[in-house]
Amino acid sequence: MKTIAKSCAIYTRKSTDEGLDTDFNTLHAQREACEAYIMSQRAEGWKAVKTQYNDGGYSGGNMERPGLQTLLEDIKAGKIQTVVVYKIDRLTRSLMDFAKLVEIFDEHGVTFVSVTQSFNTTTSMGRLTLNVLLSFAQFEREVSAERIRDKIAASKKKGMWMGGNPPIGYDADDKKLIVNHGDAKIACRIFERYLVLGCVAKLKRDLDKDNIVSKERLSKRGNKIGGNPYSRGALYSILQNPVYIGKIRHKEEMYDGQHEAIITQDIWDAVQKKLVGQA
Numbered sequence: 001m002k003t004i005a006k007s008c009a010i011y012t013r014k015s016t017d018e019g020l021d022t023d024f025n026t027l028h029a030q031r032e033a034c035e036a037y038i039m040s041q042r043a044e045g046w047k048a049v050k051t052q053y054n055d056g057g058y059s060g061g062n063m064e065r066p067g068l069q070t071l072l073e074d075i076k077a078g079k080i081q082t083v084v085v086y087k088i089d090r091l092t093r094s095l096m097d098f099a100k101l102v103e104i105f106d107e108h109g110v111t112f113v114s115v116t117q118s119f120n121t122t123t124s125m126g127r128l129t130l131n132v133l134l135s136f137a138q139f140e141r142e143v144s145a146e147r148i149r150d151k152i153a154a155s156k157k158k159g160m161w162m163g164g165n166p167p168i169g170y171d172a173d174d175k176k177l178i179v180n181h182g183d184a185k186i187a188c189r190i191f192e193r194y195l196v197l198g199c200v201a202k203l204k205r206d207l208d209k210d211n212i213v214s215k216e217r218l219s220k221r222g223n224k225i226g227g228n229p230y231s232r233g234a235l236y237s238i239l240q241n242p243v244y245i246g247k248i249r250h251k252e253e254m255y256d257g258q259h260e261a262i263i264t265q266d267i268w269d270a271v272q273k274k275l276v277g278q279a
Contacts, residue, residue: 030086060093156250177259
């Protein structure tokens with residue numbers, strides 16, 4: 001009897017927050033393990049497809065991943081019979097998303113294999129086992145998110161800068177803000193001119209008149225962002241940002257930052273008083 005060929009798709013994923021302390025923590029190593037498993041099943045007609053479905057730097061908490069979306073498109077096109085992963089949490093850490101994936105797999109006659117865990121998604125017991133494991137994976141993700149939030153809170157209490165685009169007047173160096181003296185002049189002008197003009201709308205017109213625009217930056221994808229006239233909302237954010245007096249805000253609390261202030265306390269207090277008066 002001729003063995004029916006089975007096209008197998010290998011899916012790999014690695015989150016940015018996953019360190020080197022885990023086995024098979026790289027996409028390459030995950031793929032090697034999956035390829036070895038498929039080779040062990042070649043008598044059953046298993047063969048890995050050439051297309052690679054990889055998601056490096058993407059969380060398993062949602063399905064907005066390019067590699068996964070390409071995999072689902074190929075499944076719907078009838079190109080895949082089996083999906084192979086190193087561990088189930090490489091595919092998803094969400095019970096809700098897993099239910100959606102299983103529905104798609106079943107609809108298109110696709111089976112699912114985890115190299116390190118024995119699963120058969122065609123049986124009710126196999127589904128139950130998967131659901132239990134996914135429950136623990138989701139719990140682990142939520143606990144991890146809580147740990148990250150706690151770490152951010154502790155770092156901010158120490159006055160550390162926790163990422164994002166630095167405010168105008170500063171550059172970010174690791175977890176510290178460094179004064180950019182050229183940009184700092186713009187920040188000082190925004191505060192000082194607001195006190196003179198007494199109105200954010202007038203302040204915007206004043207900046208536009210002199211072609212003062214937001215700082216131009218490169219996004220992670222290499223696209224240019226910024227370099228636009230300041231909106232009134234952006235100006236309000238600058239005028240209310242305690243970073244300029246050397247503070248770091250966390251929720252409703254303010255802590256002494258590890259960076260140098262650009263604005264004096266007197267100017268800050270006068271600006272806040274005027275802003276409240278206009279509210």
